Amino acid sequence: MFRAACIQLRSGEDVAENVRAASALIREAAAGGAQFIATPENTTLMAADAGAKLASSFSEDADPALPAFAALAKELAVHLLIGSVAIKVSESKTANRSYFFAPDGSAAARYSKIHLFDVDLGGEAYAESRTVAGGDRAVLVGTPWGKIGMTVCYDVRFPQLYRALALGGTFAFTVPSAFTVPTGEAHWHVLLRARAIENGAFVIAPAQGGTHVNGRKTYGHSLIVGPWGEVLAEAGTEPGVIYADIDPGLSAAARAKLPNLRHARDFTGPI
Numbered sequence: 686m687f688r689a690a691c692i693q694l695r696s697g698e699d700v701a702e703n704v705r706a707a708s709a710l711i712r713e714a715a716a717g718g719a720q721f722i723a724t725p726e727n728t729t730l731m732a733a734d735a736g737a738k739l740a741s742s743f744s745e746d747a748d749p750a751l752p753a754f755a756a757l758a759k760e761l762a763v764h765l766l767i768g769s770v771a772i773k774v775s776e777s778k779t780a781n782r783s784y785f786f787a788p789d790g791s792a793a794a795r796y797s798k799i800h801l802f803d804v805d806l807g808g809e810a811y812a813e814s815r816t817v818a819g820g821d822r823a824v825l826v827g828t829p830w831g832k833i834g835m836t837v838c839y840d841v842r843f844p845q846l847y848r849a850l851a852l853g854g855t856f857a858f859t860v861p862s863a864f865t866v867p868t869g870e871a872h873w874h875v876l877l878r879a880r881a882i883e884n885g886a887f888v889i890a891p892a893q894g895g896t897h898v899n900g901r902k903t904y905g906h907s908l909i910v911g912p913w914g915e916v917l918a919e920a921g922t923e924p925g926v927i928y929a930d931i932d933p934g935l936s937a938a939a940r941a942k943l944p945n946l947r948h949a950r951d952f953t954g955p956i
Contacts (some may be wrong), residue, residue, distance in 0.1 A: 687694050687830055691891035691907040693920045693927070695739050696731040698896040701740060702728045704750050706924070708757055714926045715761040721828070721931075723766040725891040726781070726838045727861040728769055731805075731838075735816040735898040742773040749923035750783065751792075759790030764828055768861025768891055769798065769837050771817075778818040783835050783861060785826045794826035796835035806867055823849050826893045831933045834886075838862040841876045845883055851946055856912075856936035857887035864892060869904025873944070874916070882914040885939035885946070887931055894922040912939035 692710045696703045707724050709843040714722045729750045732738035745751065750770060758765040765786040771779040782797035797820030823846060825832045834850030834857070841847075841860050850858060858880060881888045894905020901903065905922035909929040917929035940946060946948055 686930060687719045687720045689889055689909060689922065689929055689931050690714035690717065690723070691889060691909060691918070691927050692722060693892055693894050693905060693907045693923070693925050694725055694728060695895045695903075695924050696725075696727055696729065696893060697899055698730065698737065698741070698876065699734055700729050700750065703731075704753055710924065710926055711757060711762065711763075711765065714928070715763050716729045717926065717928060719763065719926075721764040721889075722764070722859060723768060723859055723889050723891045725768040727893060728768050728861075729772060731863070731893065731897050731901065735812075735879045738771055739773070739777070739779060739816055742771040742779045744773050744879060745782075746898045748772060754784070755786050757791065758786035759787060762788045762883070763840050764788060766835075766859050766933065768859075768863065769833045778816055780820065781813070781817050781837060782820075783837055783859070785833075787793065794824055794835060794938075796820065796824040796837070797822075798837035798840060799823075799846065800839045802839045806865065809867070810863060823853070825850060825853050825855055833894070834858045836860050838864065843878060844880065844883065847880045847886075848946075848949075851884035853888055855886060856933040857889060857931070860888060860890040862892045864888060864904040865903050866902045869906065873904055873906060874908070877908050877910050878914045878916070879911040881912055883945070885912045885943065886936055887912055887933075891919070894924070912936045925943040
């Protein structure tokens with residue numbers, strides 16, 4: 686059993702201020718007893734546009750936020766997931782990369798978002814792939830409580846990724862996000878609960894929320910979902926912290942009740 690916390694943020698265009706705001710809430714979560722703390726997608730930067738994001742990004746070795754968060758994980762002796770940071774990988778692209786820091790401050794795992802958000806919502810259009818290089822590898826990270834599968838935001842619409850992580854032995858998924866308001870209102874709860882139910886796994890989904898300084902609006906409602914699909918904790922739209930006590934044994938119990946992971950069969954077609 687351990688206590689998990691989701692940090693909800695409203696990140697802006699000032700990287701140093703975003704790190705400060707996230708760090709303050711991480712400290713609050715640790716003081717509240719959280720041993721595993723997760724922040725949302727775009728923790729350190731919500732830029733006005735893709736060009737501004739690229740201009741404010743660093744390579745992994747030069748990014749100033751990563752050593753700050755590594756030191757914080759070590760100081761607080763917590764497992765710390767930084768939901769994502771824009772890491773410059775070429776002159777024209779970044780990776781949308783999630784970092785999992787161990788209590789000794791080491792980067793225990795890195796995951797680059799695989800599925801990129803290229804959509805037109807009718808009034809809101811996004812083309813993440815123009816300036817972001819998609820990842821190509823699913824990632825599980827070992828913890829004292831078992832394996833956790835790392836994903837980011839739009840990945841949640843691709844159930845095959847979560848099934849692969851579940852078959853790899855994970856008892857929980859992380860889904861740090863910056864969902865739009867229209868898609869959040871329509872799909873956020875349903876998607877996260879579905880990924881939990883169909884895999885018998887916990888879902889830990891910290892989110893960005895509210896109206897950001899550049900005018901972009903995100904849905905908020907950070908969630909922690911149990912393996913039976915029950916909502917264990919939910920935020921509103923303001924920055925803050927939510928908590929839930931996690932018993933990994935409940936994942937095994939859910940899979941014993943509904944052993945669909947073992948019932949999957951190969952098939953041919955459609956014809």
